[in-house]
Structures are given as structure tokens and as C-alpha cells.
Amino acid sequence: MSTSNIVTRQFERIPERTVLVLLENMIWPILAVISLLILATVPRVFTNTMALRLMLFAAAPLGLVVLAESICLLSGHFDLSVGAIAGFSAVFTAMVLAEWNLVSNPVLGVAIVLAVGSAIGATNGIMIAKLGMNPFLQTLAFLIIFGGGKLALTTRPISDLPEGYVAPGGNEYVAIGILLASFACMAVVFRYTAFGQAVYAVGSDEEAARAVGIRTDRTIIAVYTLSGFFCALAGWLLTGYTGIVSPDIADDMVFSAFAAAIIGGISLFGGRGKLLGALGGVLLLSLVETALNVSGFDPTLIEVVNGVVLLFAILLYNTKESIRERVLSAGVSS
Amino acid sequence: MSSDAPTVSDDAPTAGDAGPKIAAENVRKVFGRIVALDDVSLSVRENEIFAVVGDNGAGKSTLMNLLCGVHRPTQGSLFLDGRPVAFDGPDEARAAGIETVYQDLAxxxxxxxxxxxxxxxxxxxxxxxxxxxxxxxxxxxxxxxxxxxxxxxxxxxxxxxxxxxxxxxxxxxxxxxxxxPDVVILDEPTSALSVDATELVQETVRTLRRNGKTIIIVSHSLDEIFGLADRIGVLYRGSMAAVTNTADVSTDELRSLMVSGERS
Known part of the structure; x- marks a missing residue:
């Protein structure tokens, strides 16, 4: 008997709706259990407030990329180019500010980084919604183009950026505030606006959404534009976090972004999940990484652990979907 | 079309006729060289359950799409509450009080x-x-x-x-x-449903009528509409082969009208 069979039988006594709600919010009990495990094995993570603050500070850019990926996933699409957009936006703007010296105003710098990310995201959306490009291939192409584009722009770190440009991202309170405000803002938009509900509708069934009058093309373009915007915001915060912009900035963030979103309860196929759950996924990933760092774990193996976490996320997702299918089937046939 | 087939002339609408809730008069719809509907008339009374049946390709979907604003007739007129109407899209039909439930449900x-x-x-x-x-x-x-x-x-x-x-x-x-809406158009509402589910939907359609709605059911299934519709319009190769009271026609006669345009 498979694990999901056993779990389903255990769930049979619980009202179906409760089971579904539990499945959708699985991240919070998982986060609680992992926190207790870390508290028992590496208590310094929780007793050292500095470590916790640094954890949240470092998690801010990743969190914004997770938000970007989650928005795409909710719409039934996905974006492999989130890290490349974050990195390219940051590198391009750094070149404008410190190498080409086209602009020195830090506010204009922030506007440029956000505009670049949004424009790339919008292009992704237009290619997918209007030209019918497959989201996987389209965003893979942009991953390669803009990942390579960073190196084409510079092969060495860029420093001497305007203080006003890097200072906000270098301030832990500002960075964490931007992360939390972004999630809160998007959570409200997705819950309380027609646009947010349209994204869920497109993610659940694009054809059905179109049939009931949703302008699916516009919705998809808006989704990718928003995603690009938050990637760029992540690129800007990363710039502030390190103080310089290296050519490998934001590399490999896409895998962690997927892992956090999936663990956070965002459906791989769209239409289901809550953005605050994805924030829980970010906290989980950051907590595990902090615990490994504090416990003296070999840093070269951190990527391996990230891969294991991604695998765990996919296994968890499959189990969750299997249970959900059984609960729904039981409900329909009863 | 058979010469002895029932016609719709007894209640075909005229401009200004406030009798029928929704009506089509001498409607023709052409797609390129294909004549999907030719000189089709029907009138559906207020609070009536009216079924449009026909074999595949008879023009049921085209007629439904004309009534709900997806297409505009090439010739002929539509009437709502006796007034001529021309819908420039489903939104306008919706605003006029016509809603459609498509087969795939969306x-x-x-x-x-x-x-x-x-x-x-x-x-x-x-x-x-x-x-x-x-x-x-x-x-x-x-x-x-x-x-x-x-x-x-x-x-x-x-x-x-x-x-x-x-x-x-x-x-x-x-x-x-x-x-x-005042008028609800149902496209194949019970196709692929179990017997129990079909009864559930049929009972709901009757409830809709009790609540004052005018209902048009588009179907190719005779089982679906017998015992439910007050009247039945049979489309055959783009023409209205017959409009008849459900009580006045047998299943065999309807089937014959659907496949040959003539009563058996």
C-alpha cells in the first residue's frame, strides 16, 4: 500500500473540506516541525537574534524572486528566467550608473532597474500570450539570453555605485520591509481584485476563463510584467546586500524559487495556492540554510542540500495532489 | 424539406408583434460558400421551454450563436419582446437579457x-x-x-x-x-450525463421556468428533450423542417425529421 493510500485512509474520518484546507496550508505545520528540529539540534539559530535577522535580510532578494515565480505559477505558467532577469536588470543598471556614467541620480537608477525587469517580463508575456510561444521554451531562451547578457556587459564586478542606490538594499530593515510589503500587497491584489481572480481563473483553465470573458492575453502579459518587476526589485536588493554587482549575481535562484513556491503550496499547474504560503516556503528554505551555516556544514554542499529540498518539495507536491484527487473523487461519488 | 412538414407560419413573428419573447424571422447565415442557415424562422413564447433539435451539421450551433450574439445573421431579423434587435457580440445579448450555457460549461x-x-x-x-x-x-x-x-x-x-x-x-x-437573464439558452445540457444527473438537470430546467425564465434547449438528443420541452423545432440541413408541440409528435417522427427532413 502506498504512503498516500495510508494517509488518505487516515484522512477519511476528517471532513473533506478540512483535509483540503490542510493540504493547501501544509507549509505552516512543516515550518513548525522543521523549526522545532532546528531548535533541538542547532539552538543557536534561534538564540542568536543577529543570525535570525541576517537570515531574513539575506532571504529578501530570494523572497522577491519566489514571489515573481509564484505569480507565474498561479497563472498556470512558469518562468525559468527569473534569476536571469534579476541579474541582468542589476548588471545593466550598474553599468548605466557606474561604468557608462549615463545617470548618477539613485532614484533614476531604481526606476531604470525596475523598468528593465518589467520590460523583459512584459516581453516574455507578449511572446507567450500573443505569439503562442511555449512558456518553458520562451523563458529558457530568456534565461540563456539574459544570463549570457550579464557576462556580455561585464566580466568583472562593478563597484562605486551611488550610495543612495545601494543603501536601501543594504539596510536590513528596509530590505525585509520591502519583502513583507511586496507579499502583503500582492496577497491583497490576488484576493480582492478582479485581476487577481482572473489570474487564478487563467491558471485553473485558460479556455474556460476566456469563455467567461476574461482577457486572458492581457492577464498573462500582466503576470509576466509583474514577475519581471519583482525580479528586478530582487536584483536591486541583491546589489544593496553585497554593495557591488558581480556578473554571476542571482545565478541559480530559479531552483530555490521553484522549491519555495511548491513547498509553500503553489500548484505547479496553476489556479491554486496562496502567496503567503510561498512566503512560508521562503522562510523554510532560509531557515534550513541558516541552520546549516551556523552548524558549520560544508558550504560547498549547500547546493546539494538545495537540490534535496527541491526533490522533497516535488515529492510533497505529488503526495498532496494524490490525496487531493482521492478526497475529491470520494466527495463526488458520495 | 417535405411539403407536408409542419411549418412555423402559425406563430412566426412580425415587427411590432409583442407575442413571442424571442424570435427569428427568415434568418439566413452564410460562412463563405457554406449556407449554415437558410430562411429559418422560430418564435419562443415567454416562459416556454423550447427545444431546437437536429443532426450534426443541421445548423443548431449556428442558430444558437445568432441568438446569443456570437454571430450576426447574413439576412433576416431577430426580435426580443417584439422589438427587432441586432447583437454586436455576446455582451450585447447578455445586456439584453439573453444568457447562454455552453456544452463545455467553461x-x-x-x-x-x-x-x-x-x-x-x-x-x-x-x-x-x-x-x-x-x-x-x-x-x-x-x-x-x-x-x-x-x-x-x-x-x-x-x-x-x-x-x-x-x-x-x-x-x-x-x-x-x-x-x-430573461432568456436562458442551454447547449446540450445533459449530454454525457448519467440518468440521475440528467433528471437533476431536467428538474432544474423546470424550476427555471417556474421562476419565470424562457428557456431554449439546443440538442441532438431526443431523450434529452422529450418530457421537458413544450415545443420542438427540428433543423434539417440549415432549414427549419418543423415546429411542433411535443405532445403532437412521436420519437420516430422526430427522428425521421432529423435525418430526412420529413415525417415518417
Missing amino acids: LMDDLDVATNIFMGNFPRKGVGPFSVVDWEETYERAATIVDTHLERDIDPRAEVAYHSGGERQLIAIARALAFD
């Missing part, structure tokens, strides 16, 4: 019943650009539609995926009712 399984019912048409609270979806009102109104108009026990907060085929059809009908 439901979003991952979303709950109320969200499906009001998708694209949510009750809102607040002012102008600062208005947001009013979820309390959304669930209350969904419950009212399901309880009062459909007289069914469907939880507005449950996911659509949680519901059976018959209930999904009812949810799609409930979405049409959210626009408070």
Missing part, C-alpha cells in the same frame, strides 16, 4: 462555486478604482441563486472539482442566472 475546477458564478462580474465594494471584490456579498448572492432560483443544495464555498457532472451543469446555469 468552469474552473480549482475555484469555488461562487467564484465561478461571478468570475468577471464580482460584486464590489468601495469607490471607483479603489473598489475591491466584496466576498461576503459574492457568497451570499451565490447562495441565493443556488437556493432560490435552482432550489438545490450546493455549497458556494466548495471547489467546482468537488461536484458531479449534473451539479457542474447546475453551477454553469447558476452563472448564467447571475446576470438575471
Whole structure:
């Protein structure tokens, strides 16, 4: 008997709706259990407030990329180019500010980084919604183009950026505030606006959404534009976090972004999940990484652990979907 | 078309005739070289259940799409409450009080019943650009539609995926009712449904009529419309082969009209 069979039988006594709600919010009990495990094995993570603050500070850019990926996933699409957009936006703007010296105003710098990310995201959306490009291939192409584009722009770190440009991202309170405000803002938009509900509708069934009058093309373009915007915001915060912009900035963030979103309860196929759950996924990933760092774990193996976490996320997702299918089937046939 | 086939001349509408709720007069629809409908007339009385039947390719879908604004007739006229109307899209037909429930239902399984019912048409609270979806009102109104108009026990907060085929059809009908239409067009409402689910949907259609709606059912299934429709219009190769009271026709005669345009 498979694990999901056993779990389903255990769930049979619980009202179906409760089971579904539990499945959708699985991240919070998982986060609680992992926190207790870390508290028992590496208590310094929780007793050292500095470590916790640094954890949240470092998690801010990743969190914004997770938000970007989650928005795409909710719409039934996905974006492999989130890290490349974050990195390219940051590198391009750094070149404008410190190498080409086209602009020195830090506010204009922030506007440029956000505009670049949004424009790339919008292009992704237009290619997918209007030209019918497959989201996987389209965003893979942009991953390669803009990942390579960073190196084409510079092969060495860029420093001497305007203080006003890097200072906000270098301030832990500002960075964490931007992360939390972004999630809160998007959570409200997705819950309380027609646009947010349209994204869920497109993610659940694009054809059905179109049939009931949703302008699916516009919705998809808006989704990718928003995603690009938050990637760029992540690129800007990363710039502030390190103080310089290296050519490998934001590399490999896409895998962690997927892992956090999936663990956070965002459906791989769209239409289901809550953005605050994805924030829980970010906290989980950051907590595990902090615990490994504090416990003296070999840093070269951190990527391996990230891969294991991604695998765990996919296994968890499959189990969750299997249970959900059984609960729904039981409900329909009863 | 057979010369002895029943015709619609007894109640075909004329401009200014306030009798029928919705009517088509001498409608022709051409797609390129293909004549999908030719000189089709029908009139549906207020609070009537009218079935349009026909074999595949008879023109049922084209007629339905004309009535609900997807297409405009090449020739001929449509009337609503006796007044000539010309719809420039489904939105205009909806605004005039005509709603259509398509065969594929266009439901979003991952979303709950109320969200499906009001998708694209949510009750809102607040002012102008600062208005947001009013979820309390959304669930209350969904419950009212399901309880009062459909007289069914469907939880507005449950996911659509949680519901059976018959209930999904009812949810799609409930979405049409959210626009408070006078005329509801149902496209193959019980195809691929079990016997129980078919009975559930048929009972709901009767409930709709009790609640004052005019209903047009488009179908190729005679079992679906016998015992439900007051009158039946039979399309054969783009022409209206017959319009008859359901009580005045047998299944064999209808089948013959559908496949040959003539009564057996």
C-alpha cells in the first residue's frame, strides 16, 4: 500500500473540506516541525537574534524572486528566467550608473532597474500570450539570453555605485520591509481584485476563463510584467546586500524559487495556492540554510542540500495532489 | 424539406408583434460558400421551454450563436419582446437579457462555486478604482441563486472539482442566472450525463421556468428533450423542417425529421 493510500485512509474520518484546507496550508505545520528540529539540534539559530535577522535580510532578494515565480505559477505558467532577469536588470543598471556614467541620480537608477525587469517580463508575456510561444521554451531562451547578457556587459564586478542606490538594499530593515510589503500587497491584489481572480481563473483553465470573458492575453502579459518587476526589485536588493554587482549575481535562484513556491503550496499547474504560503516556503528554505551555516556544514554542499529540498518539495507536491484527487473523487461519488 | 412538414407560419413573428419573447424571422447565415442557415424562422413564447433539435451539421450551433450574439445573421431579423434587435457580440445579448450555457460549461475546477458564478462580474465594494471584490456579498448572492432560483443544495464555498457532472451543469446555469437573464439558452445540457444527473438537470430546467425564465434547449438528443420541452423545432440541413408541440409528435417522427427532413 502506498504512503498516500495510508494517509488518505487516515484522512477519511476528517471532513473533506478540512483535509483540503490542510493540504493547501501544509507549509505552516512543516515550518513548525522543521523549526522545532532546528531548535533541538542547532539552538543557536534561534538564540542568536543577529543570525535570525541576517537570515531574513539575506532571504529578501530570494523572497522577491519566489514571489515573481509564484505569480507565474498561479497563472498556470512558469518562468525559468527569473534569476536571469534579476541579474541582468542589476548588471545593466550598474553599468548605466557606474561604468557608462549615463545617470548618477539613485532614484533614476531604481526606476531604470525596475523598468528593465518589467520590460523583459512584459516581453516574455507578449511572446507567450500573443505569439503562442511555449512558456518553458520562451523563458529558457530568456534565461540563456539574459544570463549570457550579464557576462556580455561585464566580466568583472562593478563597484562605486551611488550610495543612495545601494543603501536601501543594504539596510536590513528596509530590505525585509520591502519583502513583507511586496507579499502583503500582492496577497491583497490576488484576493480582492478582479485581476487577481482572473489570474487564478487563467491558471485553473485558460479556455474556460476566456469563455467567461476574461482577457486572458492581457492577464498573462500582466503576470509576466509583474514577475519581471519583482525580479528586478530582487536584483536591486541583491546589489544593496553585497554593495557591488558581480556578473554571476542571482545565478541559480530559479531552483530555490521553484522549491519555495511548491513547498509553500503553489500548484505547479496553476489556479491554486496562496502567496503567503510561498512566503512560508521562503522562510523554510532560509531557515534550513541558516541552520546549516551556523552548524558549520560544508558550504560547498549547500547546493546539494538545495537540490534535496527541491526533490522533497516535488515529492510533497505529488503526495498532496494524490490525496487531493482521492478526497475529491470520494466527495463526488458520495 | 417535405411539403407536408409542419411549418412555423402559425406563430412566426412580425415587427411590432409583442407575442413571442424571442424570435427569428427568415434568418439566413452564410460562412463563405457554406449556407449554415437558410430562411429559418422560430418564435419562443415567454416562459416556454423550447427545444431546437437536429443532426450534426443541421445548423443548431449556428442558430444558437445568432441568438446569443456570437454571430450576426447574413439576412433576416431577430426580435426580443417584439422589438427587432441586432447583437454586436455576446455582451450585447447578455445586456439584453439573453444568457447562454455552453456544452463545455467553461468552469474552473480549482475555484469555488461562487467564484465561478461571478468570475468577471464580482460584486464590489468601495469607490471607483479603489473598489475591491466584496466576498461576503459574492457568497451570499451565490447562495441565493443556488437556493432560490435552482432550489438545490450546493455549497458556494466548495471547489467546482468537488461536484458531479449534473451539479457542474447546475453551477454553469447558476452563472448564467447571475446576470438575471430573461432568456436562458442551454447547449446540450445533459449530454454525457448519467440518468440521475440528467433528471437533476431536467428538474432544474423546470424550476427555471417556474421562476419565470424562457428557456431554449439546443440538442441532438431526443431523450434529452422529450418530457421537458413544450415545443420542438427540428433543423434539417440549415432549414427549419418543423415546429411542433411535443405532445403532437412521436420519437420516430422526430427522428425521421432529423435525418430526412420529413415525417415518417
